[in-house]
Amino acid sequence: MSHTPGVRQAQKLKTRRALLDAALTLLEEQSLSSLGLREVTRAVGVAPTAFYRHFRCTADLGVALVDEALGSLHPMIRTTVSDADDSEERIARAVELIARHVDAYPAHVRFIARERHGGVQRVRAAIQEQLGRFAREVCDELAKDPQSAGWSADDLLMLAHLYVDQMLVTASLFLEAPPAPSAERERVARLAARQLRLISVGRRHWRD
Amino acid sequence: MSHTPGVRQAQKLKTRRALLDAALTLLEEQSLSSLGLREVTRAVGVAPTAFYRHFRCTADLGVALVDEALGSLHPMIRTTVSDADDSEERIARAVELIARHVDAYPAHVRFIARERHGGVQRVRAAIQEQLGRFAREVCDELAKDPQSAGWSADDLLMLAHLYVDQMLVTASLFLEAPPAPSAERERVARLAARQLRLISVGRRHWRD
DNA sequence: CCATGCAGTTAACAACTGTTCTCCGGAATT
DNA sequence: AATTCCGGAGAACAGTTGTTAACTGCATGG
Secondary structure, three states, X not given: OOOOOHHHHHHHHHHHHHHHHXXXXXXXXXXXXXXXXXXXXHHHXXXXXXXXXXXXXXXXXXXXXXXXXXXXXXXXXXXXXXXXXXXXXXXXXXXXXXXXXXXXXXXXXXXXXXXXXXOOHHHHHHHHHHHHHHHXXXXXXXXXXXXXXXXXXXXXXXXXHHHHHHHHHHHHXXXXXXXXXXXXXXXXXXXXXXXXXXXXXXXXOXXX | OOOOOHHHHHHHHHHHHHHHHHHHHHHHHOOHHHOOHHHHHHHHOOOHHHHHHOOOOHHHHHHHHHHHXXXXXXXXXXXXXXXXOOOHHHHHHHHHHHHHHHHHOHHHHHHHHHHOOOOOHHHHHHHHHHHHHHHHHHHHHHHHOHHHOOXXXXXXXXXXXXXXXXXXXXXXXXXXXXXXXXXXXXXXXXHHHHHHHHHHHHHHOOOO
16 A cells, blocks of 8 residues: 555655756766766765666666656746736746746756757657647647637647747756856846747737 | 878878768767767777877767768758748748758757757857857848848847757757658648748737 | 565676777878 | 888776676564
8 A cells, every 4th residue: 555655665765866866966967878877876875786776777767857857847837838928027027937947947957958859769758748748738828818819729739839949948048047147147038038029929910 | 281182181081981970870879978989989990099090089079070060051041041031932941941951961960959958068069159150140141131120130139049949949850750751741841830930920020 | 573575785797988008001201 | 212100900907887696684564
């Protein structure tokens, strides 16, 4: 039944977390396909063989990281989109929301950006599937908007993909920019805002 | 003076090409940060130490691949953009142009998409610099268009970046789709065309 | 309270990695 | 024709990798 958490499983989850965190740190300056099993265990301070108690291989660990990273990204997207119709301050708020998320989970964002086209097939597939799910959710959100009247389902999905891709591009730009108060960061924010604005303008005049 | 090509340099360039090609092939199912020096030389059929006659390390090889890959991508972008104003068939032609390029140089496209956010800093920087150059060229091209009257330089550059990113996204989608005559491929082409169209609509109504 | 389960350890394995040094043969230079 | 130059080969190095096996200790469930 596994009803009680137990000291046992608690410890297991703890080292699992440590493995994930260590991997995430190591992945800031390399890609998953070069991440060694021993490298991770060494960083955690645990025997190499302990790794197998949690993951079959580093690719499996990568898939787990995808779930975690996009799980944390998940709530953000809905908010971003439901805010990204036309109003100027709403766009600014959406961009700011992305910036805050990148600040809060930089390693997660970097991991997704890096492994989206990375060298490990299963991880790529996991990311693609999750991003597709996001696009469909965004699509649903857009459909609720009265501005979407007369739009075909296909066109809505195409716009949703545009938004999702744009969000990832923006997040990646924030990642490379120096943190909190910097001119570069403001530049990125303004660029992203204007790009979103242009897309919104295109959306408004789509039916011609 | 190095006036004559010579049998000597010809052979050197030949094995250099072999190294680059072998690396490009190996990089189809892994990323650069996990590409081993010996792995490449083994694929070519030369001694591991021969590698050093051409590159200091695999990162240097990666930078060379960036130049090569984006060199081949270079002429395409200008054509794509100078064709991507508003007319419907022009957009279709631009998308078809991207598709053809992906067919002609799939390994190059994959490499750029993969290493753009990959684990090797110098290669990332090289790609970013080249893409920035592309964006500026696209910007120049857009400026010539009478439709860009009244646009600020910043706004033109932001549109240029939008186009460049959109092109990479599209190229990456073509890469994953099955080759020549497939329904999936047509789906990607239509999606890309509509996204370009929406951007064009936004561009047309930007000054409001 | 005792027996089972299981996270983590230790040791060892063959295979692989990047790098250095020394050498060879043939093109290039004079 | 003699000499230099240099792309490549060969061997050896210390260090790393993933994976297996048999183990230890301790929380768990009967």
